Amino acid sequence: MAISTAVTVVVIICLNVQWGKAPPLGKFLSPQHGFWQNAESVDKDFGEDLKLTGLKGKAEVYFDDRLVPHIFADNDEDAFFIQGYLHAKFRLWQMEFQVYAAAGRVSELIGNKALNYDREKRRMGMTYAAEIAAKEIEKDPVSKSACDAYTAGVNAYIENLKESELPVEYKLLNYKPEKWSNLKTALFLKMMAFDLAGGENDFEHSNAKSVFGLDDFEKMYPYSQDSLDPIVPKGTIYPPQAIPVKTPDNLDSVYFGKRDTADLAPQQPRKDNGSNNWAVSGKKTKSGAPILCSDPHLGLSLPSIWFEMQITTPSFNAYGATFPGGPCVIIGFNDSCAFGMTNAARDVLDFYEIKFRDESMKEYRFNGRWKQTDFRYEHIGIKGESEMIDTVAYTIFGPVVFDKKFSGNSHRTNGGYYAARWKGHDPSNEFLFFNKLDHAKNYDDFYTALQWFHTPGQNCLFACKKGDIAIWDQGEFPAKWRRQGDFVMPGTDSSYMWQGMIPRQENPHLINPERGFLSSANQLPADPAVYPYYLGGDYPPYRGIIINRYLSQENNITPKDMINLQTENYNVFAEMARPVLLRNINMGTLDQDEKIYFDMLSGWNLHNDPDEKGATLFVVFWDIFTKVVWDDEFARTKLPTVYPFASTLLEGILKDSAYKFLDNINTPAKETLRDDVTLAFKKAVGICKVAEADGRLQWARYKATRINHLARLAPFSRTDLPVGGGTNCINATKEDHGPSWRMVVELTPKTEAYGIYPGGQSGNPGSPYYDSFVDSWAAGKYYPLWVMEKEEVNDKKIKWKMNFSGQ
């Protein structure tokens, strides 16, 4: 008997706890508790009557056939409460997982393999930044009430959640959701801030400068591009700068002349994070009303970063993409206007080298004195282990990310101390901006709202029914001298610090331009030759060029034309690069097969369409050409560096056929452009022959676009999507990155809008709504965005209704 009891208990315990990566099997497989409960009926009824504490009045939510909720609430607070409730209902695991990732808490879920990741997030001060942001939110009555209501809505869902209803990822990883808070909303915002304004190459550039010397550095990493077509057109005159920027006296010896290196490579947001947006004024459209288009390019994920909804209260009626994690509509439109963002990509994260008195890091040298350090103690929970306490030193610049105890992903102990000055640490209240934007009725409202948008800087595009179109390169940006913050700066005195913020009136902007359109695609916002402040950052020029070319040619524009433009696969970079490449292939050395591929490239229509083989050949060819040119230079160092931009190499060889870097420095011969191009072409043909033999030379098959599940669970991901486009195309769909919310809004008296995102409204992999938009998105299709009127409650598109009331 005793044995039998013991065996039973042991078996139950074994099936109730997690073994390695496997979920607790008994709990997980039970049809009444485990994952089976997430296998929702394909004809599930989402209708419900809910009485929830915290609601002031009554509200109705109508779900259409795509599971888009249309919220009708008596007041803003109730609307944001319900927004929080619905975000949690459909996306709870994602919301919380993103916040864990932002805060550096992943080790709590998966153990010490995430420890380095977590430590860097802590040391970057992500939670520190979020605490400051949460305080700002709570200082303002409007943002406080919106975020409080949102948080209460999320928690109302969590509190009523049964174990069987937990999202399946909690069951797989065996944990439970915590309560939501305004701090978590702020953490989500800081995650986005880092994703869009956390890019820098300070260590990589310092290393490159030290290895190659300043002259070659300037050639390899030039400030601007010849082909640049900036957001605010060339020829614009700027007022004299309000913030005089004084360059340090010892710049040449201490900064440019320094040859220090560091084996450090901070975590970076995706380089591809960018976007397109444009607006055309009524004089260029068929209807006479402005059209606004926005298409943010982000890492593609399931569940998607976006959730579509309509929010209607007596004070506003907004429709568009929302962030599960915070209140408001982010990219969308209301009854009066439409709005969209692209990343400003300004460098607002700089590293300073700190000189501490000793290894205790209690005091550091600053302006000739010893200054006291503040310490922040980060408690990092680790699954299956006791917690780790990481001590982070805070200086006048910001947190010391790298010191002798932490070198990020580098295995070597580094000799220096490096503090991060990040704009994201400064107080700001971006949700107030979105709140005001959702309520905006005209350009003045938009302009007023902009003052609350500091980080991540965005090219904020606006169009309204009154006919105005406007774009502001908006953010609070440091006023910098040329090359300030491109390299690690000395942190021993104030001379290298940021000297002030650019007044927002001096941010590049354009309102109702003569040419009748506005656009931004992450290129430089202004002509660096005349704009008074240094714009250092990472600015790809090509999408901007092709968008502006199309928009200046087109007239009588309809929303359908704009849809065609957003999904355009024309490769303008290839248009510029192909002639010089083809000219320099040494035909005499090509064999029969290579000649066939030569014809394939020269006959290609320059469109990265899904079935084009020429697109694959071009992309492979250019990649290898890049390696042929740069690999020998970069083999000189094992330290972290970044390769020069494609625009730099292309413009280099277009200007100068004897471009300095074409020579392979490891051979006695002097290689020419012809040698490098021919070698690269032959290698590319080799790769393409293998791809063709495998039946994947067609561009879409070669590129194999996929949408990964957020926790990289392959069966919850979508792979091998038949999508064209790619880098430098307006349809910037790459391997796992691309247009995350395509939107076209025509501001006719009754708004006509179209949109789609690569995902589905439900975050549940067991729901038919998990990925229901993916195939249409891949095919370049759009859904009409239905702004429901209260009188349309009997419309056939409405499938379910939720009634909310307080108790």
Added chain:
Amino acid sequence: MLKYFISILLTAVLSFIAGLYLPWWGIALAAFAVGVIIPQRPIYSFLSGFIGVFLLWEILAWWIDNKNDGILSQKIAQILPLGGSTVFLILITSLIGALVAGLAALTASYLRKSMV
């Protein structure tokens, strides 16, 4: 024989009810209770617990899967890893529940014996 069938049926019914109010191991309590109430030889007690929950979980999983068009089971059967086989996933589900219930019923039978 009748006792045996009643035990199976009762195990299934009680396990289902337990599933509504208790964590997943409620099936062990249900099977145990049946084993205590209905005296059987240990082997039959084990089998009735085993078969009762096997059938219950098999039917429930199959029913849910059918209503879901197999959307989730196909994905989970790759994560676990069962080669994407839904049939296999349902079978494993039922066997795990059956084993727990069978052992609990067996324990009950021994307990009854030792007390009598």
